[in-house]
Amino acid sequence: MKERILEYLRNSKKYVSGEDISRELNISRTAVWKYINKLKEEGYSIESSSKKGYRLVESPDRLSYEEISPLLDTNYIGRNVLYFDSVASTNDIVREYAQRGEPEGLIAVAEEQTKGRGRMGRRWSTPKGVAIAMSMLLRPNLSPQFVPTITSVIAVSVVEALTSVTGFDIKIKWPNDIVLDGKKLCGILTEMSAEIDAVNHVIIGMGMNINQDDFEDDIKDVAVSLKSYSGKSFERKLILAEILNRFEENYEIFKFHGVSPFIDKIKRFSALLNNRVIISNINEKFEGEAIDIDMDGCLIVRLDNGDVRRVISGDVSVRGLYGYTP
Amino acid sequence: MKERILEYLRNSKKYVSGEDISRELNISRTAVWKYINKLKEEGYSIESSSKKGYRLVESPDRLSYEEISPLLDTNYIGRNVLYFDSVASTNDIVREYAQRGEPEGLIAVAEEQTKGRGRMGRRWSTPKGVAIAMSMLLRPNLSPQFVPTITSVIAVSVVEALTSVTGFDIKIKWPNDIVLDGKKLCGILTEMSAEIDAVNHVIIGMGMNINQDDFEDDIKDVAVSLKSYSGKSFERKLILAEILNRFEENYEIFKFHGVSPFIDKIKRFSALLNNRVIISNINEKFEGEAIDIDMDGCLIVRLDNGDVRRVISGDVSVRGLYGYTP
Numbered sequence: 001m002k003e004r005i006l007e008y009l010r011n012s013k014k015y016v017s018g019e020d021i022s023r024e025l026n027i028s029r030t031a032v033w034k035y036i037n038k039l040k041e042e043g044y045s046i047e048s049s050s051k052k053g054y055r056l057v058e059s060p061d062r063l064s065y066e067e068i069s070p071l072l073d074t075n076y077i078g079r080n081v082l083y084f085d086s087v088a089s090t091n092d093i094v095r096e097y098a099q100r101g102e103p104e105g106l107i108a109v110a111e112e113q114t115k116g117r118g119r120m121g122r123r124w125s126t127p128k129g130v131a132i133a134m135s136m137l138l139r140p141n142l143s144p145q146f147v148p149t150i151t152s153v154i155a156v157s158v159v160e161a162l163t164s165v166t167g168f169d170i171k172i173k174w175p176n177d178i179v180l181d182g183k184k185l186c187g188i189l190t191e192m193s194a195e196i197d198a199v200n201h202v203i204i205g206m207g208m209n210i211n212q213d214d215f216e217d218d219i220k221d222v223a224v225s226l227k228s229y230s231g232k233s234f235e236r237k238l239i240l241a242e243i244l245n246r247f248e249e250n251y252e253i254f255k256f257h258g259v260s261p262f263i264d265k266i267k268r269f270s271a272l273l274n275n276r277v278i279i280s281n282i283n284e285k286f287e288g289e290a291i292d293i294d295m296d297g298c299l300i301v302r303l304d305n306g307d308v309r310r311v312i313s314g315d316v317s318v319r320g321l322y323g324y325t326p
Numbered sequence: 327m328k329e330r331i332l333e334y335l336r337n338s339k340k341y342v343s344g345e346d347i348s349r350e351l352n353i354s355r356t357a358v359w360k361y362i363n364k365l366k367e368e369g370y371s372i373e374s375s376s377k378k379g380y381r382l383v384e385s386p387d388r389l390s391y392e393e394i395s396p397l398l399d400t401n402y403i404g405r406n407v408l409y410f411d412s413v414a415s416t417n418d419i420v421r422e423y424a425q426r427g428e429p430e431g432l433i434a435v436a437e438e439q440t441k442g443r444g445r446m447g448r449r450w451s452t453p454k455g456v457a458i459a460m461s462m463l464l465r466p467n468l469s470p471q472f473v474p475t476i477t478s479v480i481a482v483s484v485v486e487a488l489t490s491v492t493g494f495d496i497k498i499k500w501p502n503d504i505v506l507d508g509k510k511l512c513g514i515l516t517e518m519s520a521e522i523d524a525v526n527h528v529i530i531g532m533g534m535n536i537n538q539d540d541f542e543d544d545i546k547d548v549a550v551s552l553k554s555y556s557g558k559s560f561e562r563k564l565i566l567a568e569i570l571n572r573f574e575e576n577y578e579i580f581k582f583h584g585v586s587p588f589i590d591k592i593k594r595f596s597a598l599l600n601n602r603v604i605i606s607n608i609n610e611k612f613e614g615e616a617i618d619i620d621m622d623g624c625l626i627v628r629l630d631n632g633d634v635r636r637v638i639s640g641d642v643s644v645r646g647l648y649g650y651t652p
Binding site: 191194200283 | 469501517523639
């Protein structure tokens with residue numbers, strides 16, 4: 001009922017009387033008054049006048065279903081939302097739902113994440129109300145070896161969304177970071193559960209810095225938020241909705257054509273190409289120049305001895321970007 | 327305490343008095359008598375004589391820790407055993423433990439599996455006491471794209487174990503079935519949970535037909551057990567222990583050298599090589615001759631037009647084997 005009152009206020013845009021709401025939704029005027037108070041407590045700014053009734057002045061920048069869904073033009077991505085004021089890890093939550101057979105498109109979002117993690121179990125911090133922590137369930141009809149390419153498609157969607165909202169020069173640090181001003185703005189964590197030749201599910205987790213004023217000393221050389229970079233605040237819900245909108249569009253293309261339609265964008269947005277890189281993965285560590293991204297989304301690196309290596313994934317350290325340790 | 331009495335009986339091999347047991351284990355003679363009765367209920371054949379005491383005549387063919395562990399010479403594979411009289415799916419159980427951080431080597435075994443499944447969610451039947459249902463947790467330090475090769479290493483271990491116990495001509499139907507007499511004896515299901523470039527865990531599930539007398543009409547052309555083939559019964563615990571012994575040895579080699587040391591055996595045991603095959607996977611279906619298995623464990627198929635395809639995994643239908651549908 002609270003959601004319906006909110007929708008009613010939102011649609012009318014001007015003052016509506018308690019009587020109108022009460023009649024329209026078939027509840028008592030006392031009930032209307034109670035729900036309005038609840039909305040206020042949740043951060044909605046609602047003017048009340050004994051003559052004119054109620055008017056919605058401003059909605060809080062929350063990542064709840066009520067706030068995101070009016071901004072979505074997707075069919076299935078983000079249409080089921082698990083919303084948490086605070087949670088250990090959105091990826092863990094989505095994994096539970098995945099194992100119970102939930103269809104793709106489900107997202108979990110949290111205002112605060114207390115045990116968020118990045119790749120290889122590294123910690124990722126999501127302080128309350130100023131960042132985005134989101135995980136999404138996908139069930140692509142795909143062989144496991146092609147799953148890394150989904151990370152590239154989501155990275156492209158994130159850059160498109162952020163660029164359209166902010167106008168900033170946002171780049172992809174292949175394979176799974178988004179950078180601004182040479183620092184890390186967003187990390188993407190892709191997990192999969194698969195049999196040898198078929199994916200059961202993929203979970204894309206995303207942690208994005210938005211309105212942090214600044215960062216603690218030990219990470220301020222490597223971390224950036226939209227606000228710490230520009231001094232301006234941004235609406236998190238707008239950014240999240242725009243990412244989901246872009247992603248669904250791109251994911252539909254990906255389902256039919258794979259990653260190849262995105263290679264041009266992946267190259268254009270790349271923070272790596274034509275730079276000196278150090279690649280570390282489970283088996284090896286080597287240095288060279290990032291010269292290309294091939295049609296499968298793999299990074300092509302030319303070593304100093306002229307050998308050319310094709311890299312599916314790994315830790316990348318780039319001269320000129322945060323965390324470069326030659 | 328039951329386990330310690332069993333061990334005591336097993337080690338002495340002849341009659342031991344209730345008094346000796348009671349003194350040795352520091353429990354009352356009534357307690358000894360109670361535990362002996364419990365063991366009898368569980369299928370242990372124990373002779374009792376008022377003069378001479380107790381003697382273990384025969385142990386049941388169960389897959390419990392007490393029965394398997396005396397047969398193991400492994401260091402970590404099968405040293406932690408989750409034993410179930412009946413369970414929905416051993417893979418599901420092991421997955422729960424995997425997510426809680428259990429180290430590799432854990433196995434779950436069941437006398438009966440009520441919701442066992444094979445690849446792509448297909449049903450797999452494990453009737454009580456005559457088959458083996460076993461799942462094993464591994465944590466290889468591996469990129470996800472190399473996980474399919476673990477299936478080949480376990481398949482080799484199964485063939486080695488079964489051949490040494492039975493002497494029968496056992497083959498591998500690449501990638502994940504074990505065949506006898508052109509019919510399916512054993513299916514292997516490999517599941518993984520992974521990030522893009524690192525495996526969290528791998529679960530190997532195995533369903534093996536041992537002492538079924540025969541099979542129902544709808545599957546008797548495709549299924550075989552050691553007994554339905556030979557008329558003889560086999561001890562399941564011996565076979566399971568031998569598989570675990572062989573596997574640990576092979577897995578240690580695999581950890582350091584990958585699948586290549588196994589390619590010769592994979593070829594020698596192959597039911598596919600030099601046969602006409604039909605390959606179906608998510609993206610395509612094609613027919614040709616299986617001409618080789620390469621150093622990465624991939625099947626090489628020559629199409630009728632002369633093209634050569636490299637197959638990582640897929641459904642394979644082979645002329646002369648069960649389920650061939652041209």
